[in-house]
Amino acid sequence: MSIPIDIEVSDKYGNKLTLCAKCKVPIAQRGTVHQCMNGCYIGETYFVPNERPCAENNYNPLEIHFCQRCHGDGREYFKEDSLWCAKPCEQCQGNGVFRLRKYDKETEEALSRAMPVFVDDEGWTKCPRCNFKFFARDEAVWTNGHHKRCGQKLCISANDPR
Numbered sequence: 259m260s261i262p263i264d265i266e267v268s269d270k271y272g273n274k275l276t277l278c279a280k281c282k283v284p285i286a287q288r289g290t291v292h293q294c295m296n297g298c299y300i301g302e303t304y305f306v307p308n309e310r311p312c313a314e315n316n317y318n319p320l321e322i323h324f325c326q327r328c329h330g331d332g333r334e335y336f337k338e339d340s341l342w343c344a345k346p347c348e349q350c351q352g353n354g355v356f357r358l359r360k361y362d363k364e365t366e367e368a369l370s371r372a373m374p375v376f377v378d379d380e381g382w383t384k385c386p387r388c389n390f391k392f393f394a395r396d397e398a399v400w401t402n403g404h405h406k407r408c409g410q411k412l413c414i415s416a417n418d419p420r
Contacts, residue, residue, distance in 0.1 A: 263300055269343040273333075277342065284342050286331040287354070295335065321360050325350035361409065369404070374415040385410060 264285055265277045276285045278294030285294045292300040324330035328347035332354030335344050346352030361369065375383045377394045384391045388408035392399045404411050 267342075270338070270341060271343060271345075273344045275335075275342055275344055284335045284344065286329070286333070286335065288329040288331065290330075321358055323356045323358055325354055325356065328354060330354040369409045370411055372403070372411045372413040375412045376415055383414070385412065 263279055265279050265282075267275050267277055269275055277283060278285050278296070278298050278300070280298055281294050281296045283295040285292055285300055290302050292302065294300065325332070325347055327349040328334060332347055332350060332352045333344040334347050335342060337343070347354070350356065359366070369387075373386045375386065375394075377383045381394050382391060383394045385405050385408060387405070387410035390405070390407050394414060399406055400412075403413070
């Protein structure tokens, strides 16, 4: 005989709720973890966003941020007439997550302007934005002309200014 870990119910507004079988309180998704309001661990969701940065903008990808109020569940739970009810989170309008660009518009414009870098005789250079020293022919450092570490667009200049 297996013991149920959750119970499906509807609140008086017609919203479907999942209650912890042990505590009889709502189970919510808190980031990637499912747990009841009392902290009973139910399981995890292995959330992998399906957005891939496009080739033109892979230095400023979308990042997933969970709502700080509902922790990604998208609902706020409350008791009314001794019954649990749910309503959409006011902060995220029931979405639970925000998809934001890593850099703001101003920083993205600055990153897209090419900055010259000078390569020494041994093939080493230094990024003018993050001061990271790297081997200029290392393909793991570049993505479509952008430095992977900081996202700055770089162009190799033939003449050293010294």
